[in-house]
Amino acid sequence: MDIIVADHLVRQFHSRKKPEGSFKLLKSVFSMKKETKNVVDRVSFTVRKGDIVGYIGPNGAGKSTTIKMLSGVLVPTSGTVHVKGLEPHKNRKQHAGNIGVVFGQRTQLWWDLPLIESFKLLGKIYDVPEDRFRRNLEMLTDILDMSSFLSTPVRQLSLGQRMRGDIAAALLHEPEILFLDEPTIGLDIMAKEKIQSFLQKINKEKEITIILTTHNMDDIEKLCHRVIFIDKGQILFDGSTEVMTAEFGGFRYLVVDAPNWDEAAWNGPPVERREDSQLFFRIEDDKQVAPMIKQLTDLIDIHNLTVQEPKIEDVIKQLYGNHQNPLLKPQHQQTL
Ligand SMILES: Nc1ncnc2c1ncn2[C@@H]1O[C@H](COP(=O)(O)OP(=O)(O)OP(=O)(O)O)[C@@H](O)[C@H]1O
Numbered sequence: 001m002d003i004i005v006a007d008h009l010v011r012q013f014h015s016r017k018k019p020e021g022s023f024k025l026l027k028s029v030f031s032m033k034k035e036t037k038n039v040v041d042r043v044s045f046t047v048r049k050g051d052i053v054g055y056i057g058p059n060g061a062g063k064s065t066t067i068k069m070l071s072g073v074l075v076p077t078s079g080t081v082h083v084k085g086l087e088p089h090k091n092r093k094q095h096a097g098n099i100g101v102v103f104g105q106r107t108q109l110w111w112d113l114p115l116i117e118s119f120k121l122l123g124k125i126y127d128v129p130e131d132r133f134r135r136n137l138e139m140l141t142d143i144l145d146m147s148s149f150l151s152t153p154v155r156q157l158s159l160g161q162r163m164r165g166d167i168a169a170a171l172l173h174e175p176e177i178l179f180l181d182e183p184t185i186g187l188d189i190m191a192k193e194k195i196q197s198f199l200q201k202i203n204k205e206k207e208i209t210i211i212l213t214t215h216n217m218d219d220i221e222k223l224c225h226r227v228i229f230i231d232k233g234q235i236l237f238d239g240s241t242e243v244m245t246a247e248f249g250g251f252r253y254l255v256v257d258a259p260n261w262d263e264a265a266w267n268g269p270p271v272e273r274r275e276d277s278q279l280f281f282r283i284e285d286d287k288q289v290a291p292m293i294k295q296l297t298d299l300i301d302i303h304n305l306t307v308q309e310p311k312i313e314d315v316i317k318q319l320y321g322n323h324q325n326p327l328l329k330p331q332h333q334q335t336l
Pocket of ligand 1 (some may be wrong): 064
């Protein structure tokens with residue numbers, strides 16, 4: 001069942017641009033040109049109940065703007081979006097009951113109140129019956145491990161604690177859909193893992209549908225079966241992580257453990273990255289492997305050598321830097 005349907009969604013923003021040239025600069029206050037930009041440009045997708053979708057793209061691509069339209073914060077300039085059959089900005093109250101939203105860069109908690117008081121206020125705002133509120137709070141406190149800081153004012157929480165608080169706040173009224181805009185931004189590895197495994201759990205056990213934007217490729221690797229890649233407001237890829245890897249991961253890595261590596265003496269293909277004493281060489285064609293091994297062993301003592309598939313992170317890097325790839329056509333130019 002499609003729980004979210006976005007159809008040719010457009011959001012424009014206006015900005016004022018100064019004319020070029022120093023003389024013109026003088027008059028610029030009066031003559032600034034109004035520019036209109038489609039920051040989300042004919043975006044269409046559907047999401048099925050229980051999916052976890054990674055909505056990714058470079059800075060300024062239009063991810064947050066899309067999430068804001070899905071959550072009803074922004075009105076689309078044209079096109080439509082339906083979430084559980086409702087148009088978010090037209091059916092605000094009912095829609096709010098169906099969704100939870102977390103913007104990692106902002107908090108919906110009351111800064112000066114103890115965390116628990118924010119939860120109580122949100123319970124009232126969302127009209128959550130007393131017993132359900134207590135049950136949900138207990139469950140969220142337990143799995144998000146919040147009992148030690150429930151009475152702490154939000155301003156005194158660490159970023160990881162605050163983020164767990166924000167996620168709990170978004171779920172107290174038992175929404176079916178969760179929109180997360182950079183939920184792991186700035187968190188350390190342990191805090192990230194806590195949130196990732198929590199999201200996995202609620203998705204699996206409660207079938208909560210999740211759309212998340214992130215620059216943390218580990219979130220995609222751990223959580224998402226599907227990725228939508230957007231750039232300059234347009235969707236350039238929408239598919240499973242397997243299809244993405246098959247289409248954009250047409251390479252492997254020759255991984256060489258060489259503690260005494262001498263970069264200056266090497267005149268073969270460049271090392272793409274290093275992890276301790278391991279060197280990663282990108283292999284586009286398996287025929288490259290044998291001559292490279294020979295060249296390497298002639299030069300240096302090798303402790304270990306493997307050929308590895310690229311990680312999702314490596315594949316996504318390809319997507320970001322590879323717009324001339326004919327497979328990356330804007331969605332509205334793709335033939336079905
Ligand atoms: N209220 C606004 N008025 C004018 N322009 C805006 C407004 N909000 C966003 N924009 C512009 O729209 C574009 C898309 O912004 P958006 O926040 O959706 O990007 P994003 O993909 O979430 O980026 P990031 O990864 O940096 O968070 C940017 O160029 C941004 O400057």
